[in-house]
Amino acid sequence: MKKMVAFMASPRKNGNTATLVKEVIRGAQDAGVETTIFNLYDMNIRPCQGCQVCRKTGKCVMEDDFQNMFKHIIEADAVVFASPIFVWQITAQMKLLWDRLCGLFDENHKPRYAPKSLIMVYSQGNPNAQAFQTSFQSNEAMLKMFGLNVVNTILLTGGLDPNTAANNQELLLKAYEAGKTI
Numbered sequence: 001m002k003k004m005v006a007f008m009a010s011p012r013k014n015g016n017t018a019t020l021v022k023e024v025i026r027g028a029q030d031a032g033v034e035t036t037i038f039n040l041y042d043m044n045i046r047p048c049q050g051c052q053v054c055r056k057t058g059k060c061v062m063e064d065d066f067q068n069m070f071k072h073i074i075e076a077d078a079v080v081f082a083s084p085i086f087v088w089q090i091t092a093q094m095k096l097l098w099d100r101l102c103g104l105f106d107e108n109h110k111p112r113y114a115p116k117s118l119i120m121v122y123s124q125g126n127p128n129a130q131a132f133q134t135s136f137q138s139n140e141a142m143l144k145m146f147g148l149n150v151v152n153t154i155l156l157t158g159g160l161d162p163n164t165a166a167n168n169q170e171l172l173l174k175a176y177e178a179g180k181t182i
């Protein structure tokens with residue numbers, strides 16, 4: 001059975017990001033994928049201390065909620081990172097997670113594990129879909145170094161109201177299909 005792990009990084013637990021990631025998961029479940037979701041605002045993820053041990057060993061030395069999340073990533077076939085845009089980028093909770101992922105590559109920046117499919121979910125207030133593409137591209141290039149290859153990006157625009165995604169049938173379907181075809 002394939003495994004998917006999703007990380008939701010919005011403080012609004014019923015907001016747009018949450019709505020879209022739930023659709024991705026529903027699609028994956030309908031395709032028989034085993035799914036797990038972590039709500040990052042409920043997690044204790046300490047900031048990376050820069051000790052560099054993970055670069056040698058592949059393992060972070062800090063014992064907090066990250067350890068279980070990292071185990072899920074290693075075992076997953078597919079990963080979902082879902083975040084609203086706060087000041088042009090992913091939220092700080094997602095960045096805390098990403099900084100801790102350096103154990104996914106070795107000292108030569110080569111992934112330690114087989115490539116995984118990655119679905120990105122973003123929700124932004126700005127109605128212009130082009131507004132933060134440079135951020136998205138740089139995220140994609142960085143995550144590829146970890147062996148996480150973006151296969152689909154779900155982007156909600158104009159999402160200041162937390163119910164915007166729930167009223168966007170086209171995007172909900174796109175999110176569902178992204179999960180289903182993983």
Ligand SMILES: Cc1cc2nc3c(=O)[nH]c(=O)nc-3n(C[C@H](O)[C@H](O)[C@H](O)COP(=O)(O)O)c2cc1C
Binds near residue numbers: 018124125126
């Ligand atoms: C602190 C903060 C910073 C934000 N910065 C941006 C931004 O730079 N660009 C933007 O388009 N929207 C910005 N927004 C709006 C959110 O991205 C938008 O409301 C998003 O849909 C929230 O997702 P959610 O419903 O999943 O929480 C910001 C919101 C907050 C609270």
